[in-house]
Amino acid sequence: MFHPLRVSEVERLTDDAVAVTFAVPPELRETFRHTPGQHLAVRRTGAGGEEIRRTYSICSPAAGAGEDPVLRVGIRLVEGGEFSTYALKELAVGHTVEVMAPMGRFLLEPRPGHFAAIVGGSGITPVLSMASTLLVREPAARFCLIRSDRTAASTMFLEEVADLKDRYPDRFQLVTVLSREEQQSGLPSGRLDQERLAGLLPALLPVGEVDGWFLCGPFGLVAGADRALRGLGVDRARIHQEIFHVDDGSAPATVGPATAPAHATLTATLDGRSGTWPVAEGESLLDTVLRSRSDAPYACKGGVCGTCRAFLVAGEVRMDRNYALENEETEAGYVLACQSHPVTADVELDFDR
Template identity: 70%
Template sequence: MAHEGGRARFHRLRVAAVDRLTDDSVALTLAVPPPLREAYRFTPGQHLALRRTVDGAEIRRTYSICSTAPADEAPSSLRVGVRLVDDGAFSTYAHKEIAVDDELEVMTPAGRFTLDPTPTAAGTDTAPGSEPAPATGHYAAVVGGSGITPVLSIAGTLLERAPHARFCLIRSDRSTASTMFLEEVADLKDRYPDRFQLVTVLSREEQQAGLASGRLDQERLTTLLPALLPVERVAGWYLCGPYGLVQSAERTLRTLGVRRERVHEEIFHVDEGPALDRQAAPASAPTPAPPHSTVTAQLDGRSGAWPVRDGESLLETVLRNRPDAPYACKGGVCGTCRAFLVSGEVRMDRNFALEAEETEAGYVLTCQSHPTTEKVELDFDR
């Protein structure tokens, strides 16, 4: 990853192209100048945080890279997909204002929803907590809407670099007109007809051929997946899109006996409401915050300790004193604010980003964490 051994940073990149994909989505191509190319080397599946300031307020949003990762050289350009969100502060700006030759503030790549098909690991799933893949090198993804974006990079890079790997893509969209990256996915099918399998389900439009319309719920997936591919031999499952679809697919795979370490999830849309997450809710009521707490944070080799104000998350406390602390979504979805909990205890309101192996190892999402002990120590550098 670009930021291993160092924290992700923002740089200004020129917009090289703005391509309209659908009525409510665009693709932005960002040119990477030679001095910054190594910093923007990425693993397929990673995302970029884009930043702008409006009336003195900073806005950050994360968008997944859809480009195929170069095998040897660092990338000279990066492409991301942006879906328009109702009243979206950044997506509206991207659709109505961003033009070629504009400059955007772009963080170096981050994220762990990845598959690295290096020559020495062709057919090997290298995502966190994974095991060596079976000899078949078979991979699969279940995606909804803009969840296609990181999977397009994963599938394209894998098929290009690992000549014996296979990839099955099950995608769900409302209609053909709303489907992002139609041409790019069709190109994969043309280039790798024997190794790339595509199944499209439209929830609000009948198709002349293929599956009947309707939602991809758990009942339907339980019947569909075993009919499409050898579920037990798939080396890595990549689930990406709205929370409901990802959870339905995850429960289906669990029912079908797929091991947890082979399932990787990234949530793109989470409805506001109960503090649900991918982990089981605690059996007892959460521990209340102590009246006075202090957080000590290690960041970029420098350490500081600050009092936590009432109701603040640990990230908010750190940002008041270290504005360079890493974050993007503040919603418990992207994982950019991840830190290692050195000491003390915290309560995480939501977690849609960290795998169980990461939380068990001691990592927390600082944007969702509140202290439950008087002293908490974090390490952003680990």
């Protein structure tokens, strides 16, 4: 369900990025109380009357008990991106945007421990919320942020991260790598690939003692960091990932069985109501549901955001792409409806689980 929220602030972060803050009315404060790491789905109508949906991570700290939630997201311009172009060039204070309640499973609930993040570009957005919330709520917690950006001028939330370093010098460790610009001090420029991370991480912190690793950014960086950590003996359960951008051909395209029945039927439960529909040739199970239920949850339709996650109750499906669900989720029976196609003649999904 989308809610119209008024824009209370638009702050320019870099030449190609802004932070947008939404005013949350009193009656929606509990609806928009977020957990660090969650994102928002936003919706607007394009010039041609088409519906545009996108997801953006919340960068503000999570509100504590009795505090009003602050809803601030980071938006970076994507070439050809309809919503990001609108946000950078037209969106202004006083405008109204339709926003869905916070969602997502890339989370860090504040707790004592040692945590680390490896981020690239706008991947800093959810991690900023994680680090700032953790450090203020848990005096015994520590956080190491390893971030990669093209240049200093393109670095989002530079001041906010510097403030964390100033406020928590003993508990917040910051390592910055620029891929296209040399720094006066710190690490040499270049990409943070698997080989470089495998050598760098043990020199920065006790890798095996970190309670949770959070990887966020482009697919190549996240995949390389995951391989580096696994090679250093980090258990899979301690590695959490969120992909912000996927280059074509950068990952396997098919997950699961490849054959498809000539005719298939989908039964889906959404908000307590069930329906059964024929699946048209070539369409995803999400599109099957949307033909009759416009309230079906989705945002990116690219297998990245996870908004359309559903539990596979019966039958088999093939997922074209999956960059949103962790292994534990797929093993438990969850699929992305936007990427799923029937393998058996009858398939049943439950969006409410």
